[in-house]
Amino acid sequence: MRILVTGTAGFIGYHIARRLLADGHRVTGIDGMTPYYDVTLKRQRHTMLRAFDTFACNEFMLEDAQAVGDAFARCRPELVIHLAAQAGVRYSLENPGAYINANLVGTYNVLEQVRQHAPGHLMMASTSSVYGANRDLPFVESQRCDHPLSLYAATKKAAEELAHSYSYLWKIPVTAFRFFTVYGPWGRPDMALFRFTDSMLHDRPIDVYNNGDMARDFTYIDDLVEAVRLLCTKPPCKAGESDPGASPVAPYRVINIGNGQPVSLLAFIAAIEKALGRTAIRNNLPMQPGDMPRTWADCSALQALTGFAPATPVQAGVDEFVAWYRDYYRVPAATAPTEQDCGHAL
Known part of the structure; x- marks a missing residue:
């Protein structure tokens, strides 16, 4: 086509x-x-x-x-x-x-x-x-x-x-x-997964809105x-x-x-911590204007039309993103990227 x-x-x-x-x-x-x-x-x-x-x-x-x-x-x-x-x-x-x-x-x-x-x-x-x-x-x-x-x-x-x-x-x-x-490899730098991964590898705190009381599908x-x-x-x-x-x-x-099941923000952060082998430094903040506290998709229409339903576990997806990030920015497993590294794409 x-x-x-x-x-x-x-x-x-x-x-x-x-x-x-x-x-x-x-x-x-x-x-x-x-x-x-x-x-x-x-x-x-x-x-x-x-x-x-x-x-x-x-x-x-x-x-x-x-x-x-x-x-x-x-x-x-x-x-x-x-x-x-x-x-x-x-x-x-x-x-x-x-x-x-x-x-x-x-x-x-x-x-x-x-x-x-x-x-x-x-x-x-x-x-x-x-x-x-x-x-x-x-x-x-x-x-x-x-x-x-x-x-x-x-x-x-x-x-x-x-x-x-x-x-x-x-x-x-x-x-x-x-x-x-x-989310996933080649993801947007303004999204939580990219920002959290980047900050944690640089030993910077991550901003956690609504003190972590949020969930996303x-x-x-x-x-x-x-x-x-x-x-x-x-x-x-x-x-x-x-x-x-x-x-x-x-x-x-x-x-x-959507994936059809909400995951708490704190569980999402835990998945990133596991993938990186690092513990996040959290900066708890209030809810931001315009944010939604929770999202959760009913995907029965998608499944009825296609026979397909998204089902990738969050930990598996986060692991794939972290692997891509390390490769793209040339980050060894135990070190953070330098400013020069972060500006250089493979």
């Missing part, structure tokens, strides 16, 4: 694109290379993808409507996977404009091209953060999501609503994924990729499909992708 993927230099986009390329598809990648975190890491991901001669690389922001249109015209995609976004709950307090531009304007530009080029399926990333103030656990796709707790969550929910309207008006098959705390990256791969060929073909996230009026659905 000819597949257009946005956000291919990002953590999730890189892994999904690599799997699609390995499966023999032609992938056109788009990424804006924003400096939200280390651009060197993003460029290294694209370098890995360029090893496939069926990968076409484009670097521009999705807010550039002309560039988006040109990329669609060149690719003529049969499938679109829209993953690019401004991520991060806490950063949305500092730079809200980045979320409006990337998550709303950028998504609108993608939707306009999907309307014009009519691929067989649009798949797009959303987030567990849209469940916001909901307290009924586990989170089910049919729950109302009217009370986001952060601007990040609000823009992602708004992007879902934009996609639903396009799906209804122009009969575009759309699947929106609600990802739950994805941690989802290993390989499980997420497999779920997305299986859903690629399962577009919602009509309104009112049987899964809980299906729209009654449009060929549109939302799907949770």
Whole structure:
């Protein structure tokens, strides 16, 4: 298939694109290379993808409507996977404009091209953060999501609503994924696993919010990729499909992708300590604005559609990340990386 993927230099986009390329598809990648975190890491991901001669690389922001249109015209995609976004709950307090531009304007530009080029399926990333103030656990796709707790969550929910309207008006098959705390090798430096690992190897304290009284449904990256791969060929073909996230009026659905069981933050830290052979120095802090105390995905719709359910144990996933981190930053088992080492990618 000819597949257009946005956000291919990002953590999730890189892994999904690599799997699609390995499966023999032609992938056109788009990424804006924003400096939200280390651009060197993003460029290294694209370098890995360029090893496939069926990968076409484009670097521009999705807010550039002309560039988006040109990329669609060149690719003529049969499938679109829209993953690019401004991520991060806490950063949305500092730079809200980045979320409006990337998550709303950028998504609108993608939707306009999907309307014009009519691929067989649009798949797009959303987030567990849209469940916001909901307290009924586990989170089910049919729950109302009217009370986001952060601007990040609000823009992602708004992007879902934009996609639903396009799906209804122009009969575009759309699947929106609600990802739950994805982690693994090549992960984002702003995420807890990367920050905790880096701080512990440098004997720095780690910031533990709400004194550790939090839980997340941690989802290993390989499980997420497999779920997305299986859903690629399962577009919602009509309104009112049987899964809980299906729209009654449009060929549109939302799907949770999570591990299906929450893990406490303290248990997650213990898994990192075990993988590193070090004890964390904890700096206990209050809950941060916009954070959710707990997430937990009901993945029965995913399993019903694909026969697959993510199941990688957290310790196994953390071990894989720590092994990647040591290799990427050339960190021997008993020492911490120097500043020079941390700036050098293999």
